[in-house]
Amino acid sequence: MAPSAPTDYHPVVLDRPGLQSLIDALVTDGRRVIGPTVRDGAVVYDEITQIGELPGGWGDDQGPGRYRLRRRDDDLLFGYAVGPDSWKRFLFPPVSTTWRAEVSREGVEVAPPAEVPRYAFLGVRACELAAIAVQDRVLVQTNYPDRDYAARREQALFIAVNCSSPATTCFCPSMGTGPRVGSGHDLALTEIPDPAGSRFLVEIGSERGAAIAARLATREAAPADREAAAAVWSGAAAAVSRALQADGLKDVLVHNLEHPRWDTVASRCLACANCTMVCPTCFCADFREAASLSPDHAEQHRTWATCFSVDHSQLHGGSMRWTTRSRYRQWMTHKLATWHDQFGTSGCVGCGRCIAWCPVGIDITEEAATIRATDGLTRLPAGATP
Amino acid sequence: MAEHSTPKLAVWKFASCDGCQLSLLDCEDELLAVAGAVEIAHFLEASSAVVEGPYDVSLVEGSVTTPQDAERIQEVRRVSRHLVAIGACATAGGIQALRNFTAVDELASVVYAHPEYLSTLETCTPISAHVPVDFELRGCPVDRGQLLEVLSAFLRKRKPDIRTHSVCLECKRRGNVCVMVAHGTGCLGPVTQAGCSAICPSFERGCYGCFGPMETPNTASLSAALHAGGMDGGTVMRLFRTFNATAPAFEAASRAEEKGAGRL
Numbered sequence: 083m084a085p086s087a088p089t090d091y092h093p094v095v096l097d098r099p100g101l102q103s104l105i106d107a108l109v110t111d112g113r114r115v116i117g118p119t120v121r122d123g124a125v126v127y128d129e130i131t132q133i134g135e136l137p138g139g140w141g142d143d144q145g146p147g148r149y150r151l152r153r154r155d156d157d158l159l160f161g162y163a164v165g166p167d168s169w170k171r172f173l174f175p176p177v178s179t180t181w182r183a184e185v186s187r188e189g190v191e192v193a194p195p196a197e198v199p200r201y202a203f204l205g206v207r208a209c210e211l212a213a214i215a216v217q218d219r220v221l222v223q224t225n226y227p228d229r230d231y232a233a234r235r236e237q238a239l240f241i242a243v244n245c246s247s248p249a250t251t252c253f254c255p256s257m258g259t260g261p262r263v264g265s266g267h268d269l270a271l272t273e274i275p276d277p278a279g280s281r282f283l284v285e286i287g288s289e290r291g292a293a294i295a296a297r298l299a300t301r302e303a304a305p306a307d308r309e310a311a312a313a314v315w316s317g318a319a320a321a322v323s324r325a326l327q328a329d330g331l332k333d334v335l336v337h338n339l340e341h342p343r344w345d346t347v348a349s350r351c352l353a354c355a356n357c358t359m360v361c362p363t364c365f366c367a368d369f370r371e372a373a374s375l376s377p378d379h380a381e382q383h384r385t386w387a388t389c390f391s392v393d394h395s396q397l398h399g400g401s402m403r404w405t406t407r408s409r410y411r412q413w414m415t416h417k418l419a420t421w422h423d424q425f426g427t428s429g430c431v432g433c434g435r436c437i438a439w440c441p442v443g444i445d446i447t448e449e450a451a452t453i454r455a456t457d458g459l460t461r462l463p464a465g466a467t468p
Numbered sequence: 469m470a471e472h473s474t475p476k477l478a479v480w481k482f483a484s485c486d487g488c489q490l491s492l493l494d495c496e497d498e499l500l501a502v503a504g505a506v507e508i509a510h511f512l513e514a515s516s517a518v519v520e521g522p523y524d525v526s527l528v529e530g531s532v533t534t535p536q537d538a539e540r541i542q543e544v545r546r547v548s549r550h551l552v553a554i555g556a557c558a559t560a561g562g563i564q565a566l567r568n569f570t571a572v573d574e575l576a577s578v579v580y581a582h583p584e585y586l587s588t589l590e591t592c593t594p595i596s597a598h599v600p601v602d603f604e605l606r607g608c609p610v611d612r613g614q615l616l617e618v619l620s621a622f623l624r625k626r627k628p629d630i631r632t633h634s635v636c637l638e639c640k641r642r643g644n645v646c647v648m649v650a651h652g653t654g655c656l657g658p659v660t661q662a663g664c665s666a667i668c669p670s671f672e673r674g675c676y677g678c679f680g681p682m683e684t685p686n687t688a689s690l691s692a693a694l695h696a697g698g699m700d701g702g703t704v705m706r707l708f709r710t711f712n713a714t715a716p717a718f719e720a721a722s723r724a725e726e727k728g729a730g731r732l
């Protein structure tokens with residue numbers, strides 16, 4: 083990351099053809115541009131080369147266990163809130179090969195690690211930059227860095243887009259992560275609505291970002307552009323309706339491990355793991371040898387895993403967390419409480435994905451608020467298995 | 469591996485459609501490796517040559533529906549060091565176990581001109597109801613990758629790496645948009661064991677549960693969500709009553725709908 087502070091640079095303005103030139107420039111540089119696009123009824127992240135592939139005119143309605151695309155009454159390209167995908171899919175892929183080896187008469191030969199793709203991520207939200215910073219702490223700033231993640235992360239370029247239209251599931255202000263982009267970006271765009279076609283205020287966050295912006299046909303931002311962008315920022319902040327009271331939450335949760343609410347939520351929870359799969363900070367993975375009938379070939383795969391599966395806590399003799407109650411409790415207390423001890427930060431950035439993509443609509447903010455409101459309750463009768 | 473110790477593999481068929489055996493034939497390239505690693509001693513679908521038992525690994529397809537089959541499975545067990553039940557029929561009774569929900573005589577009289585020639589058991593049951601089973605591989609049909617994994621595990625004397633969590637993990641890893649959340653389509657993925665790579669949701673269909681219940685299936689909560697999404701009791705009942713209708717968790721879920729319960 084370039085050390086220069088964003089304040090060293092003046093914001094500029096880019097029009098829609100200019101946004102296409104930006105994508106073209108990134109492709110020319112040999113980058114794979116990943117951005118938002120509509121597929122199967124949702125905004126997902128995929129490789130794009132044309133602004134026509136962006137979700138122009140699409141917004142979304144989200145609630146617990148519910149997501150629907152919706153036509154907007156304007157044609158904003160970035161007028162949606164985060165969908166099921168996060169950048170984790172590209173920085174920490176769902177399945178990847180950690181090593182492969184061939185056995186021959188000469189011995190065992192381990193293949194060199196595959197080259198990582200050079201990505202440019204377009205449309206990264208503030209909460210997502212915060213989530214990547216959390217994953218950096220877990221996967222890079224440790225004694226045992228994840229080589230593949232670190233390499234992908236180092237290469238990637240981040241073109242953020244400030245949120246204009248948060249969903250009802252979003253609660254980033256509570257977690258101090260958004261909706262306004264603050265750090266971690268190379269460029270940060272704000273889409274300014276305009277009947278003649280939206281334009282973008284471009285804030286420069288790094289030297290790499292400045293170098294790319296310098297290659298585009300931009301103009302200096304006028305006061306009117308800045309005011310219009312500021313209106314987008316304040317409008318987004320005002321539109322966030324959900325909240326999580328984060329202060330002191332760690333203590334509340336760790337002192338309520340026998341709260342009856344864990345039983346209530348366990349009666350609804352499917353232990354399906356959708357929440358951990360969509361969470362941009364969850365990092366659990368299995369490392370397993372892949373099946374091969376041939377004795378000459380071996381390879382190991384790293385696969386997204388989850389604390390909702392019984393074998394996640396398998397020790398000699400059995401699983402530590404056989405009940406769904408203990409597994410939901412693990413997930414929530416890890417995100418909101420013990421993550422602080424482990425990594426010096428919350429494991430939740432307030433993106434709301436776990437709320438929307440839970441098939442039965444379990445809401446982490448509601449669960450936390452209920453336990454706080456009834457602090458100290460213990461389940462009756464005592465003695466049931468945790 | 470020394471020649472004389474080439475393990476013998478047998479494949480047996482009970483009441484079934486042959487689909488699971490065909491999954492083994494469908495392994496093409498890998499089958500050559502299988503043929504190299506094992507002696508395929510009894511596999512009528514692939515070859516009519518039969519080698520005498522005992523067998524190191526027996527793959528058993530199909531459920532037990534007749535008195536003759538109930539005896540034959542005892543014989544198969546006797547000649548098999550390891551017995552692996554493959555597919556929904558062998559592990560849960562399969563689609564033919566739907567007859568367990570009704571009187572078999574009545575069904576026979578409707579279907580056959582001369583039901584008196586039939587010799588059938590009152591219920592259709594999985595292999596494990598008759599003999600001890602060393603491993604149960606789920607699916608209708610089984611997944612070829614999982615089948616190869618189980619075979620290589622037994623040949624190498626290690627534990628098969630078959631996961632028992634929900635289909636949703638595979639669905640999300642694959643990058644599917646959840647049909648339940650984004651389309652309002654009923655999906656059994658959250659209560660069904662993984663292994664199919666989430667084929668149905670990949671084609672924007674809800675999961676039909678053909679791999680049977682996952683490790684800790686909360687069918688009551690899913691049924692409540694399906695009702696909340698507008699599905700009536702009969703539809704939810706039929707959803708649970710297909711390929712794994714008599715797997716205990718799915719049977720309980722469908723019976724709860726029968727009684728009109730499960731509507732929270």
Ligand code: SF4
Nearest residue numbers: 361430431433434436
């Ligand atoms: S716990 Fe939920 S809201 Fe928090 S970061 Fe993860 S998915 Fe987003």
Ligand code: SF4
Nearest residue numbers: 364365366389413416
């Ligand atoms: S919440 Fe669960 S899946 Fe997520 S990082 Fe923690 S232990 Fe892993």
Ligand code: SF4
Nearest residue numbers: 351352354355357440
């Ligand atoms: S909280 Fe929801 S998404 Fe997470 S495991 Fe439970 S039912 Fe699945």
Ligand code: SF4
Nearest residue numbers: 636639646647655657
């Ligand atoms: S589509 Fe079905 S299997 Fe896939 S995540 Fe949704 S509920 Fe689970």
